[in-house]
Structure formats: structure tokens, C-alpha cells
Amino acid sequence: MSTIIIYTVVSLCAIGVASAVVLYLVARKFRVEEAPRIDQVEALLPGANCGGCGKPGCRGLAEAIVKANSLEGLACPAGGETTMPSIAAALGLEAGARVPRVAVVRCGGNRERRPRLNRYDGYPSCAAEHALHRGESACAFGCLGLGDCERACAFGAIRVDASSGLPVVKEEACAACDACAKACPRGVIELRDKGIKSRRVFVSCINRDRGAAARAACGAACIGCGKCAKDCTFEAITVENNLAYIDPRKCRLCRKCVSSCPTGAILEVNFPPRKTELPKFEFET
């Protein structure tokens, strides 16, 4: 009886040792050679795997940087001010200058301004609702408020506000990785240059319907009247398809357009309070 056990144990051990030797040899033979610098670069990246750089995760970007041995066109949008210079220093390369950007929500149709005509009860995803119909209001362009952007953000920088039903961006947390903008089925979110002292002026609407239809759907809609474009001294505003757009590179933050917009669709953020109050707008409901 005991001999059987001994034979079994011995033969199993022998098989184990033989397999280990084979595995070791095979692993040596087919070892994947990887540049050690890839690990080095990956360690310097934030590790959020947000995909904002366009590569599959942080390791993907590290591989691309090491392979190209240059930082041209390769940058981590999420890493803040220090990441790219530190990688450049580690690899002995030159880091390009980069304009800080931030996600901007271009919809001002909160619950009061955009009357709700029906109730959506399907799968709670903006993409699903977008595929089904124009939404709970009469605006076929604006935010659906179901939070696809919130779920896409790896930094907790965008959150749908419960009272307004619109997403709010936490500027200091936003890494401008573009994940929210890609997740939004309607293209409501735009990455814009952060601007001096984070001051920005932008059209908070993307409705391309004609004025009357846009106005009927939402009190805060851009009606494409072109007043802002006429008033702008720096030719920063263009009106196309019934929608105004402010070019952040041309805008000099004079805020003339903010006061001339009849629907209040143009917003100014992070400015000190004005000396004179903006005219109050009556919103039709």
C-alpha cells in the first residue's frame, strides 16, 4: 500500500520538475523584450487610463512615446502641468508648450427654461435616449441629463446637477481628456482653452433650429439673431446654421456680447462681479 503512495509522490514530483524545466526554457526562449524605459514613462503618467491621449490607456501612450523617441503629437492631456516636462526630462527630450483646456457644457436648458413635454422611462443612458427620440423637451440638440459624461469621467470632474438637470464641470479637477465630450451623444460638451485666469465667454447652446423653433423649445436657446456677431469688435463670433459660436482664440473677453444676447445664451465665467447689473431676461415657459 505504502509503495503505491511513494511511487505516486515521486512520479508526480518528477513530472513537476520536468515541466518546470520545460516552462523555464520556453519562457526564456520566447521572452518578450521590452524597453525598460516604457515602465519608466508609465510610472510618470497618471495611470487613469482615460484614453484622452487617443492611445489605449497609459501604457499605450508610454509605448508610443518610447517607440517614437519624441514627444511630438504625443501628450497626456490629463497629467496637468508637470507630467510631460518630467517625462521629457527622464528621456532627455524636449516637451512642447501646451495650452491648458477645460470641458465646457454648451447647454443652458435647465428645468425652468426648457419645459418637459414627456417622460423618458427607458435605460438610463443619454445614448439610449438619443437613439430613441429628441428628448423630454422640444429641443433635439440639448443635454439629456442622464449622465453619460459623468460616468465617462475618470477624475470625478463632471457631475449632473440634480436641480438643474445639467452637468457641472469642476474646473480644478478637469483634465481636459475629452472623455466626456466623446461620451456625449449630442456633442454638448466642448473642450475650450482655459483662458486668462480661467475667464471665458461662450455660447451655452448648440441648437441649430430656426429662431422661433429654438425659442419655443427653450428660453435660453441661441436663436441665431446675429446681434452678438454684429456687436463684437474683434470678429470673434460667427453665426452658422442659426447658431452663434465664439472663437476662443479671437475673443478678447470684452463681454459686450453677453449683454447684447436677447436670450441670455452667452455666458461669462470666473469674472469679478459687474459694476452694473446685466439686464434681466424674461424667460417664456
Add this chain to the structure above:
Amino acid sequence: MKTFTLGGIHPPDEKRTAGSAIAPLPLPGQVAIPLSQHIGMPATPLVAKGDRVKAGQLIGGAAGFISANVHSSVSGVVLDVKAVVDASGYARPAVVIRVEGDEWDESVKQRESPDHYLSAFSREEMLASIQAAGVVGMGGATFPARVKLSPPAGSRPEILIVNGAECEPFLTADHRLMIERSRELLIGTRFLMKALGVEQAIIGIENNKPDAIAIMREAVTKHTLGIEVCPLKVKYPQGGEKQLIQATTGRRVPPGALPIAAGVVVHNVGTVYAAYEAITIHKPLVERVVTVTGKSLERPGNYLCRVGAPVSHLIEAAGGLPGDTGKVVSGGPMMGKALASTDVVVTKGTSGVLVIPAAEALRNPSRDCIRCAKCVRVCPMGLEPYLLMTLGEHRQTGEMERGRVMDCIECGSCSFTCPAQRPLLDVIRLGKSRVGQAIKSRK
């Protein structure tokens, strides 16, 4: 009795309007006729504001091969050509007409000529009539019928299947059509057989419609003509093209292929009737039978409704919107689409309007998947819905494609059967559109 083998469910059939005869609906005061009532390119508008039109007059021309003509369903004055919210949920171009009288275009014959027998029309004539009349698949997919009747070169159709399964609960429009227009359907079937060049036709009817089976059988035995009525054991989604082909002929359509790959062409009974009218009296597809039904409706029934009439007009005829309404669905409860407003108009593809009481309209909260695999058992396409949903939630488009998500027919059997009430179909449909985009961008 025959049925398809893979998966399937048995929802309560609720055919409460099966006994109500098709009633013509009074004309509405105003119609909006969408220029895109079919799969493919929207029709090009041929009328402008202020024009007078007659019922049956061409107002939108087919824009390409996969497109369809659109005709006015009423006589009156064109108020505008503008974007109107249709069943797609978005505003799309439509012709808005104020109804005045009921005058028909001269091209439409008021009654069929006595020499409407088969030899009177050549294959080309019939196809031209069907195309001119803007006939599309009336089972719901609204694919231009002319295209389906022109098999691609190299393929040989052998059997025409007429889809009278009507497996959706509540709907009875096809059922009533088979009872009240059996003779016309039979002649229409013969026309389509000749157009396709096939010798055999099978009319598939589920056996919860014994009266329709009996009437169609009786009509067939009088003339034989290579047509066979095939009763089918009730199971949803029997009316799905691939399921019906398997149930009636035993043939299987390969994944990703069209029915013609199995030598079969399927047409809905509504389409056959529209083709019959198009060929014999040159009447365009401007009205259809719509089942208006629901548990708390006062007068549910089957109405012969002009295309472009608002859904609210139909509901009015059925006794008005009940106070406890929670949802109004265009189509049946399984594959229909909830409407955001009753101003949406009836189109060529509207088979029913279902009013669901508020108590039953809302979804129950979904819980976690327990891997019971009931969804796998009921999927008529042999997919793994629970897996596809998880992949969809994580945007794994590549894996979804390998899981054959493009084969999904969106029948909703998985969502119906899930004991945890998970929104399987919602996520799978979303993933399907993403995979579709990925496939398109690769080309």
C-alpha cells in the same frame, strides 16, 4: 403543428379586437405626411405651399433605388412642407395638408376592371405599379417592396412566404385583413408569385386565428394555384422573417444573409394587399389598417386610417384617451415604440396604437443578473443576451461583434423573460448601433 425551433416566448396574447370588423376612420381635419416613411433615402417633395392636391396624387418622389414614392392620402391644400416630429422621435420633413372634401386623383380607378386576372398583367407592369404606388413592407420594417421583389442577380427565389403570423400581442390588423379580404389577398399572392417567378407560396398563420386559417384555406382550395395555408403553433417572434421561414419551410437563413440566400422571399399580408390594390386599381399606399387597442380604451378596434392622420385622431375614434393612460405605443407591446406625443402621425408602417394604463406602463427597477440564462434559452437567434448586455455596458464593441450582436432582431424576448427585469434589449440595441458604426467605418 409547425413552429420555429430555437427560443421563443409566450406572452399573453390580448387580441381583444380580433372580432371587430375593419371600420373606415372619418377624415381628420389636417394631415402631415412624412417624406420618410420607409427605410432608405427620404422622398423628394414635389409640391409646395398653397398647391391643391387630390387623394392618391404623388407628392414625394423616390430618391434612389432604396426609397419609395409618397402620395397624398387626402384632397386639400398644402399648408406647408416643413419638419414635423414623427414616430422616429425627431422632426423630419413632411407635407402638411388641410383636408377639403375627398376627391381622388384620376389615375386611381374606383373599381377594379373585370379583366384583372393574372394574364392581364406582365411582370414588368406589376413591378412598375408596385413601385409607382410606393408600396413598402407593412410588417414594420417598411423596406420598399419593389426592392424585395427584385432578387439580386445570381439568386433564385423558390418560395414566396406570406406573413400572416401577427405574433405581436394586441395587434389584429393582419388578422382582420385575412378574414375580410381573403379573395384579394389570394389574388395578390398570385401576382407576387408571378412577379418573383415562383411556383409555390405558403401563407403562415398562427393558430390563435382559427377563423382566418379557415377562411384563407377555403379560398385557397377553390383555386389551389400552388398556394398552401400553413397553420403555426403560437410562439413569439414567429412573425420574424427568419423564424417564419424556418417554421414554414424548415430552411435556415445563414447569419448575416438575406432570406433570398435560402431561396425564400417573405411579404406581410398588409404588403400583399397593398400590392394587389396597386396592380389592379393603381391605388397608391395611402391608407392602412391600424389596430387601436388597450385595456381601458372605450372602443378598441381595427380602423382603416389614412396615412398622415395624427394618432390622437385614431384615439378619439376609439373613445378618447383614458384618464389612466401612462404610455401610448406605436406598434405592439413587444417591438413597438413609445410615443412622446399623440400628435405623431400614422405612417405606412404603423400597425397599431396601444394605450397602456399608467399602472402597467412604468418599468420595474432592474436588479443584478443571477446568470439564470433564461434569456439565452428564449433568444430566437441563439445569442447570449446577458453576456451582450454586460459587454455593451462596458463598450466592448469588438467582443459584441464576435458575440454576433448584429444578428439580434430586437424582438425583446430576453427583456420580457428576465426575472431581474434587466433592460437587456436597450443595451444590446445601443451596442448594435455602435458595432454597426464600427463595421461601416472599416469599409
